[in-house]
Structures are given as structure tokens and as C-alpha cells.
Amino acid sequence: xxxxxxxxxxxxxxxxxxxxxxxxxxxxxxxxxxxxxxxxxxxxxxxxxxxxxxxxxxxxxxxxxxxxxxxxxxxxxxxxxxxxxxxxxxxxxxxxxxxxxxxxxxxxxxxxxxxxxxxxxxxxxxxxxxxxxxxxxxxxxxxxxxxxxxxxxxxxxxxxxxxxxxxxxxxxxxxxxxxxxxxxxxxxxxxxxxxxxxxxxxxxxxxxxxxxxxxxxxxxxxxxxxxxxxxxxxxxxxxxxxxxxxxxxxxxxxxxxxxxxxxxxxxxxxxxxxxxxxxxxxxxxxxxxxxxxxxxxxxxxxxxxxxxxxxxxxxxxxxxxxxxxxxxxxxxxxxxxxxx
Numbered sequence: 001x002x003x004x005x006x007x008x009x010x011x012x013x014x015x016x017x018x019x020x021x022x023x024x025x026x027x028x029x030x031x032x033x034x035x036x037x038x039x040x041x042x043x044x045x046x047x048x049x050x051x052x053x054x055x056x057x058x059x060x061x062x063x064x065x066x067x068x069x070x071x072x073x074x075x076x077x078x079x080x081x082x083x084x085x086x087x088x089x090x091x092x093x094x095x096x097x098x099x100x101x102x103x104x105x106x107x108x109x110x111x112x113x114x115x116x117x118x119x120x121x122x123x124x125x126x127x128x129x130x131x132x133x134x135x136x137x138x139x140x141x142x143x144x145x146x147x148x149x150x151x152x153x154x155x156x157x158x159x160x161x162x163x164x165x166x167x168x169x170x171x172x173x174x175x176x177x178x179x180x181x182x183x184x185x186x187x188x189x190x191x192x193x194x195x196x197x198x199x200x201x202x203x204x205x206x207x208x209x210x211x212x213x214x215x216x217x218x219x220x221x222x223x224x225x226x227x228x229x230x231x232x233x234x235x236x237x238x239x240x241x242x243x244x245x246x247x248x249x250x251x252x253x254x255x256x257x258x259x260x261x262x263x264x265x266x267x268x269x270x271x272x273x274x275x276x277x278x279x280x281x282x283x284x285x286x287x288x289x290x291x292x293x294x295x296x297x298x299x300x301x302x303x304x305x306x307x308x309x310x311x312x313x314x315x316x317x318x319x320x321x322x323x324x325x326x327x328x329x330x331x332x333x334x335x336x337x338x339x340x
Contacts, residue, residue: 023267026052027259028094028133030087030125031101032079033060035248036141036255040100043256045071049263055079056090057101087125091132096262098170098255099125102142104246107238114143119335122148126155134161137262137300138168140276141255145169145201146325149276149289150332158340165300168262169276171201171291173247173254177233178208185226186215197230197274198292198307199321200328206231207317212308227317265296277301287326 027044031037032055044050045068053068053075055061065079080086091097102118122142129138134156140149149169156162178195186193193214199207208230210218218226229236237247261271272295279290281304295303310318 023049024051025049025095025263025266026054026093027096027098028054028056028090028136030056030090030097030099030129031121031142033057033064034100034102035104035245036100036252038064039249039252040098040255041065041068042071043252044259045069045073045075045077047256047260047263048073048075049260049267051075052093053077054090054094056081056087058082061086087128088132091129091136094133094136095266096139096259097129097133097136098139098141098259099148100141100251100255101125104248106243106246115147115331115335118142118144118148119151119332120339122151123155123336123339126152127159130156130159130161134159135163135166137166139255139258139262140167140169141251143201144328145171145276146205146289146328147332147335150329151336153278153288154333154336158336163300164278165302167278168258168301169201169289169291170255170258171197171206171274171276172258173251174201174206174208174230174233174291175274176250176254176257178213178230181226181229181233182210182213182215182218185218185222196293196308198290199318200289200291200325201276202328203231203324204317205321205324205328207314207321209307209310209314211311211314223313262296262300266298268298270302271296272303272305275301277304279304281306282322285322285326287322287329289329290325 027050029037029041032041041055041064055065062079065077069077080090101121142148174197178197179190179193183190183193195213196209199205234247261273265271272293275294276291281290293305294301
């Protein structure tokens with residue numbers, strides 16, 4: 001299968017940002033002055049496929065733009081604030097929009113604890129995107145992704161511009177963590193350790209499919225500890241930063257990788273990446289969105305892959321994930337209904 005091919009995984013990991021682009025793309029970052037937004041803006045400036053980088057935030061975006069504009073790649077950078085139609089100028093003509101805006105987690109907080117604040121931020125930015133860039137590919141980073149992606153979908157539906165193939169929740173960090181953590185257990189190179197991760201992007205909704213990795217024989221306490229670390233790896237960073245933030249640098253790298261994969265697919269080379277999308281896999285159970293391996297193409301999410309053969313242990317993980325996911329998704333949908 002495409003998404004289990006070792007060569008494809010290595011290509012994703014090693015794809016050079018210096019590759020020559022054949023097209024021009026405008027990428028907009030909403031929340032560019034934040035902990036994720038700043039390193040993400042730098043990584044996007046380094047990507048030769050990005051020819052126009054538009055940065056937006058309530059404050060600080062022009063400074064971030066001025067800073068990264070000195071990076072010697074052939075792209076323009078502009079920073080905007082809410083004044084003088086800043087959001088409109090950021091979004092008009094955008095091919096890809098990323099939303100890392102929102103407050104970060106602090107010690108003891110779950111992603112769901114962020115909901116009340118971040119839900120409003122994402123809703124309002126989605127309204128702007130629906131008006132000024134309705135056909136752009138929308139990449140949601142703001143947590144809790146399991147709920148914020150449905151929020152965007154409901155806003156787009158209300159505006160009559162919803163295209164399920166163009167809305168993505170960025171779950172790439174879970175895959176990067178899985179590769180890194182399993183490499184630490186096995187003493188191997190993480191670049192050569194593809195691990196499919198499905199479900200959602202929070203706690204038990206994160207389901208690493210170790211049986212589809214190179215180390216399907218991992219069992220017992222080692223397997224359980226590895227799965228738990230992948231599911232709750234973000235807590236390590238929140239605790240280590242001691243109240244000063246969450247996983248910003250690694251999340252920026254994950255978002256930059258997914259953006260590069262999407263831009264590569266737009267240029268005609270299909271790329272398969274994990275992402276949280278409007279999915280048919282469990283719609284009959286009332287679960288509208290699910291993260292799985294998705295082949296990207298010019299239209300966006302062109303092939304949503306089934307989960308493949310699972311072990312009984314993994315089937316149990318998926319069932320636990322679905323229970324939480326259904327609640328998370330319904331929470332996002334309800335928020336928009338009650339706070340249009």
C-alpha cells in the first residue's frame with residue numbers, strides 16, 4: 001500500500017526545501033506571531049514552493065514578517081494586523097491557509113480545556129477565510145483539532161463554501177513522534193521508521209498502528225508504554241516548559257512538512273500523509289471526521305485510505321478513540337450552532 005512504503009516515507013522526511021518549484025503559491029498564516037506561528041513562518045519562508053507568504057496576527061505580525069523577509073529565498077513576505085482590512089489582505093489570493101492561532105496548553109490542561117477560547121478564535125478566522133479565500137486549502141493547527149476542524153466545516157457550510165476535500169486537521173506531529181519514539185526504543189534512525197497514526201489528535205484518540213510498522217512484534221509492557229508516550233507526548237513538552245508553553249517547535253515542523261506535502265501534490269506528485277479529514281470510514285457510526293492516511297492531489301484529499309488489518313489490541317484502541325472523537329466532533333458542531 002502507498003502509505004506503508006518505506007521509500008515514500010523516507011522521501012517525505014528528506015524532501016529538501018530547496019527543491020525547485022514549478023508553480024507560485026501564496027500561503028497565509030493566521031496567528032503568525034505566536035509560539036507555533038513564528039517558527040512555522042520561518043520554515044515556510046525556507047520552502048521554495050512558497051512564493052508569497054502572508055502573516056496575520058492581532059499584534060506582532062509585521063515584525064515577524066520583517067524578520068523572516070531577510071531569509072534569502074525568493075519569496076515575498078508581508079505582515080498584517082486587524083486594522084486597515086488586514087485579514088482581507090492576508091487571505092485574498094491565498095492557495096493555502098494555516099491557523100495556528102490560539103492559546104497554548106499549560107501544565108494540567110488538556111486540549112479540551114482550550115476549547116472555549118480557541119473555538120471562538122477559529123470560528124472568527126474561518127468566517128474571514130470563507131469570505132476572502134473560500135477555495136483555499138485550510139490547515140487547522142489550533143487545538144483541540146478534533147473540535148476545531150468541525151467548527152470550520154460548520155462555518156463554511158453556513159457560508160455555502162464547504163469543500164470537504166480542502167479542509168485538514170494537521171496531525172502530522174503524532175506521526176513524527178511515533179517515528180522518533182519507536183526509534184529510541186529500537187536504536188534505529190527515525191527517518192526509516194514509518195508508523196501510521198490514525199484517529200484524532202488528543203490523548204486516547206491518537207492511535208499508532210505499530211502492527212503496520214517495521215516492529216510489529218513489539219508486545220506487552222514495551223508496546224503499552226510506547227503507545228502511551230505517543231498518545232501523551234505533548235504532555236512531556238508542556239511539563240518540561242513549566243508553564244511557558246507547549247509543543248511549538250515540533251508542531252511548526254510538522255505543519256511545515258504537511259504544507260510541503262500538499263504543495264507537492266498540487267504540482268502533480270501525489271503524496272500520502274496522515275490528516276484529520278471529513279471521512280467516510282465511520283460516518284455510519286456518527287463520526288464525521290477521522291484521521292487516517294490520505295493521498296493528496298490537486299483537488300486536496302483525493303483518496304482516504306482504510307485502516308488496514310488491525311490487531312485485537314489496536315481494534316480496542318480504535319474503539320476507545322471513536323468514543324472520544326464522537327464527543328469532540330459534536331462539541332465543535334454544537335458550538336457553532338449556539339454561537340454562530
